[in-house]
Amino acid sequence: MNKMKQTNNYMFAGYDTVELAKKYGTPLYVLSEESIRSRCKEISTDFLGKYENSKAVYASKAFLTMTMCKIIESEGLGLDVVSGGELYTAIKAGFPMDRIMFHGNNKSYDELEMAINNEVGRIVVDHIDELYFIEEIGARMDKTVKILIRVAPGVEGHTHKYITTGQKDSKFGIPLDKVTIDEAVSKAIASKHIELMGFHFHIGSNLFENDSYVAAVKTIMNLYKRLKDDFNFVAKELNTGGGFGIYYTEKDCVKPLKYFTDAIMKAIYDCCQELDLDMPGVIIEPGRWIVGEAGITLYTVGAVKEIPGIRTYASVDGGLPDNPRPALYSAEYKAVVANKYGLKPDRLATIAGRCCETGDILIWDLEVPEIKRGDILAVLSTGAYNYSMANNYNRIPRPAVLLLSKDGEKVIVERETYEDLLRKEVVPF
The missing domain is CATH 2.40.37.10 (Lyase, Ornithine Decarboxylase; Chain A, domain 1)
Structure with a gap:
């Protein structure tokens, strides 16, 4: 050595x-394994250990190998996957399936079968058709599938246009118009094989300001209030995505994790107080920030x-x-x-x-x-x-x-x- x-x-x-x-x-x-683990420990200290009912899942698209799965598992984090290949890597690494979030704007039927058969923790639904696939597979396998619905909150992150994902016309998520959202929620809560846990948003990658997160949280919490009033549906979870910026060059004004997570949690808490809502469990999905x-x-x-x-x-x-x-x-x-x-x-x-x-x-x-x-x-x-x-x-x-x-x-x-x-x-x- x-x-x-x-x-x-x-x-x-x-x-x-x-x-x-x-x-x-x-x-x-x-x-550097030490650097990766140090970031994971910062998540544990400044987010998981600080806020009740919080979870962090590593966005594996940033870097994924079976060894990385082992590191993330040992640090107590979950895993965000977006394809059958990423899911298969996690399966072969022996990663706990209940700690997996399965994303993707165009999951294939076979990928959904793999996810449901292996009982992943959450499937993040990106379009209404996906609900029909999940219902059909769940019924055939006699399983209840826990899901989040990804929405486009209409908030743009301050980053390159190719890695902005939360704007209204994003290819990701269901638009936040009332007709479309109500159709998705109605379908999910009526299903015998789907359990809607809450919603997910992701506004972009490599962000250095927290205002976009706060704006998105306020939008989604108002949605939670309306769904409670209109459907008597109480969302138990809110996944706020990742995108926390890192250092590449001297132009990057890097902030600590808690700069983002403290602002997110305060915004959720304040909205719950104002709107008379129960505090949901909160999930973050750092990827680039970790590795x-x-x-x-x-x-x-x-x-x-x-x-x-x-x-x-x-x-x-x-x-x-x-x-x-x-x-x-x-x-x-x-x-x-x-x-x-x-x-x-x-x-x-x-x-x-x-x-x-x-x-x-x-x-x-x-x-x-x-x-x-x-x-x-x-x-x-x-x-x-x-x-x-x-x-x-x-x-x-x-x-x-x-x-x-x-x-x-x-x-x-x-x-x-x-x-x-x-x-x-x-x-x-």
């Missing part, structure tokens, strides 16, 4: 990143191309296939030249990926010391959505995932090989 070694190289979770790159190759995803800053990606610099008076490109051995977020919605990152960490940056370089796409740029105009072929670049805060979104564009194998802990280094996902790229192919002639 190469921890606590005296070096000028960039250290992450107590490990020399240059030595990790030499040992495991690049590109390489690296995660985002716990990860980095290591690359090796290859070609360095200088265009005099215009730009210097430093190309790395990864890019769009292992991190499509910059190309997808202009995500920004900070990075350091790991083997020259002690040197003062005195120039700019644009970090280019290796793919045949003009848009394959990881970072524009990064401040660096002199950068050369063979240098190791560490891109920070890549724990969320990088491995999850990784692909094989240009037939590039996906990187390995390395977990660092006090007990040592563990490869939790092996590096793909060229043979892996062909494994599913069939030549018909």
